[in-house]
Amino acid sequence: MIATSSQQHLQIEQLGHSGDGLLRHEGQVFYIPGTLPGETVHVRFNGSQCDLLARESDSSDRVTPVCALAEPCGGCTLQHMALPALLDWKMSRVRNALQAAGYDSLPTPTSFQTPSHSRQRLDAALQRVDGGVVLGLHQRGGDPVDMTECALIHPRLMALLTPLREVLSGLGALTGRGGIAINLLESGPDITLETPSPLSSSDRRKLADFARAHAIPRITWRAAPGKEMETVVQWGPVFHSFAGVKVAPPPATFLQATREAEQSIVDAVLRALPSLNRKDRLVELYAGCGTLTFPLAQKGHVKAYEGSAEAIAALRKATHGTRAEGDVRDLNRQPLLPHDLKNARVVILDPPYSGAGKQLAPLARSDVKDIVYISCNPAALTKDLAPLHEAGFQLIDWHVVDQFLWSSDVETVITLSRDAKRLKKIEKKRRG
Numbered sequence: 001m002i003a004t005s006s007q008q009h010l011q012i013e014q015l016g017h018s019g020d021g022l023l024r025h026e027g028q029v030f031y032i033p034g035t036l037p038g039e040t041v042h043v044r045f046n047g048s049q050c051d052l053l054a055r056e057s058d059s060s061d062r063v064t065p066v067c068a069l070a071e072p073c074g075g076c077t078l079q080h081m082a083l084p085a086l087l088d089w090k091m092s093r094v095r096n097a098l099q100a101a102g103y104d105s106l107p108t109p110t111s112f113q114t115p116s117h118s119r120q121r122l123d124a125a126l127q128r129v130d131g132g133v134v135l136g137l138h139q140r141g142g143d144p145v146d147m148t149e150c151a152l153i154h155p156r157l158m159a160l161l162t163p164l165r166e167v168l169s170g171l172g173a174l175t176g177r178g179g180i181a182i183n184l185l186e187s188g189p190d191i192t193l194e195t196p197s198p199l200s201s202s203d204r205r206k207l208a209d210f211a212r213a214h215a216i217p218r219i220t221w222r223a224a225p226g227k228e229m230e231t232v233v234q235w236g237p238v239f240h241s242f243a244g245v246k247v248a249p250p251p252a253t254f255l256q257a258t259r260e261a262e263q264s265i266v267d268a269v270l271r272a273l274p275s276l277n278r279k280d281r282l283v284e285l286y287a288g289c290g291t292l293t294f295p296l297a298q299k300g301h302v303k304a305y306e307g308s309a310e311a312i313a314a315l316r317k318a319t320h321g322t323r324a325e326g327d328v329r330d331l332n333r334q335p336l337l338p339h340d341l342k343n344a345r346v347v348i349l350d351p352p353y354s355g356a357g358k359q360l361a362p363l364a365r366s367d368v369k370d371i372v373y374i375s376c377n378p379a380a381l382t383k384d385l386a387p388l389h390e391a392g393f394q395l396i397d398w399h400v401v402d403q404f405l406w407s408s409d410v411e412t413v414i415t416l417s418r419d420a421k422r423l424k425k426i427e428k429k430r431r432g
């Protein structure tokens with residue numbers, strides 16, 4: 001324990017995993033939000049706490065945040081960092097994760113950073129307050145901050161926020177805290193609303209009028225995430241295309257954060273495939289409603305597995321005339337076993353934040369030679385790739401996608417192979 005109320009002038013060594021500046025003092029590690037590596041800070045230690053009194057120097061990577069809400073709003077923790085430096089840091093996070101899994105010598109990665117004002121998914125909190133409704137993201141450990149401006153979300157979503165607050169403040173069902181998820185689909189914004197009380201018939205009428213007035217084809221209600229969905233209004237078709245295939249996504253379904261990043265991920269996944277014959281079988285795990293499935297189906301026969309019955313129903317409905325099929329399967333409870341993967345030419349997996357869990361061991365034990373792994377969490381990446389490294393998979397390529405701009409999150413597409421012929425060819429090409 002550090003002496004009560006001691007004050008020090010110290011240097012930030014690096015960024016921690018969540019993007020806060022890290023400093024060490026008397027053998028302990030402390031995190032100081034809003035600071036960057038190399039900056040000198042004047043801090044006060046109070047037991048296990050370390051408070052920033054002043055920043056005494058600025059890193060050359062420091063920039064003025066583009067949004068006035070950058071500090072209070074919990075959406076962007078790194079707007080004070082220049083975008084090229086932010087991308088470099090994210091790449092170093094992935095590099096460390098790969099090295100921790102055993103991949104010491106790595107090829108040079110490729111990367112993509114999404115533009116601002118492009119987020120196609122918004123998950124926000126609602127809070128009834130005197131005279132209206134706050135709609136925004138939670139500040140760290142606190143109340144939601146009203147999203148009166150935002151440099152992340154798509155202008156079509158931004159334009160909706162003021163009229164949304166107006167209609168929401170007239171809803172009797174929004175008595176305290178609630179939530180809202182908006183997916184910007186090709187057919188228009190798709191809204192899922194959560195309120196503490198069920199909607200009255202007057203609430204429904206107001207939402208129906210709002211939907212028509214703002215070209216919103218569907219509004220859905222649920223009591224809380226994971227609870228049953230109820231369509232409040234649907235006056236037009238709901239659709240979104242993946243590789244030209246029209247899918248009708250279920251409410252609040254998973255979408256990649258931005259359309260531009262989605263394309264970069266798709267391109268990297270297609271580049272990562274080994275050479276295929278038309279008859280080759282591709283097994284896709286954690287398929288959602290088909291973001292990767294339909295582009296992959298242009299390369300081979302895709303068998304897509306996904307835990308959400310609603311997502312797979314949407315995917316299946318759209319498969320007509322494509323080489324894709326879908327199955328509902330909880331891959332943690334009932335992972336695909338080595339014999340299920342016998343004829344898979346390549347496995348493509350895009351697991352949730354926690355990683356591939358129980359699916360990993362049977363995949364490593366199978367005869368599969370080529371894997372494309374899409375990760376949104378460097379810690380899970382290390383955990384999942386370590387057994388694949390041990391099972392003889394070499395890392396051919398990695399592509400880093402910064403689709404959650406100004407946050408610490410990072411997406412990666414990893415190409416792995418233990419196909420001796422393919423590896424030999426790649427080695428030959430590299431040597432020139």
Ligand SMILES: C[S@@+](CC[C@H](N)C(=O)[O-])C[C@H]1O[C@@H](n2cnc3c(N)ncnc32)[C@H](O)[C@@H]1O
Pocket residue numbers: 254255256286287288289290291292305306307308311329330331332333350351352353376
């Ligand atoms: C990162 S998303 C990827 C979805 C899709 N590949 C895409 O790009 O849109 C992860 C997906 O895994 C699914 N999922 C989560 N846990 C699962 C499990 N135990 N078994 C099968 N699917 C699961 C989620 O429903 C979600 O669709």
